[in-house]
Amino acid sequence: MVIDTTEIETINSFSKLESLKEVYGIIWMLVPIVTLVLGITIGVLVIVWLEREISAGIQQRIGPEYAGPLGILQALADGTKLLLKENLIPSTGDTRLFSIGPSIAVISIFLSYSVIPFGDHLVLADLSIGVFFWIAISSIAPVGLLMSGYGSNNKYSFLGGLRAAAQSISYEIPLALCVLSISLRVIR
Structure with missing residues (x-):
């Protein structure tokens, strides 16, 4: 029985996939965590934006409009400002x-x-x-x-x-x- 070199390469490619199975397992383990964190973060950003827009409408003033399109990134700008502020003790x-x-x-x-x-x-x-x-x-x-x-x-x-x-x-x-x-x- 003669084994062709293409058959050997095919078998080796399957063994490579088997070693990647552990990597895929780790990636799929992180997917729920990343999904949850991103969902919560985006939800908080949207709620903060809605609260500011509704408050601005009630008070008849201009709401957040300069940070990103329609002021959507205002909460991120506020967080960045808070992180970069001078620490006073x-x-x-x-x-x-x-x-x-x-x-x-x-x-x-x-x-x-x-x-x-x-x-x-x-x-x-x-x-x-x-x-x-x-x-x-x-x-x-x-x-x-x-x-x-x-x-x-x-x-x-x-x-x-x-x-x-x-x-x-x-x-x-x-x-x-x-x-x-x-x-x-x-x-x-």
């Missing part, structure tokens, strides 16, 4: 509290993503009490807001931190009640 305040506060708020939100399932078998931390962990970790964010307000050693900043923490807590209580009621409903 108050001289009379507690600089450690003032600097650590926003980090605690952001880290608690990112940690809450660890129990969210992105696919059938794609969960960063598969906990049996994932819902309770999510509620507990996301409830740490107001502490970071209070720390920043208190660390500035300014009564107005402290009142602003109290207000932001109260607003955050007022959103978390109904959210926690909704999530817990659904959790109690599905537990058998």
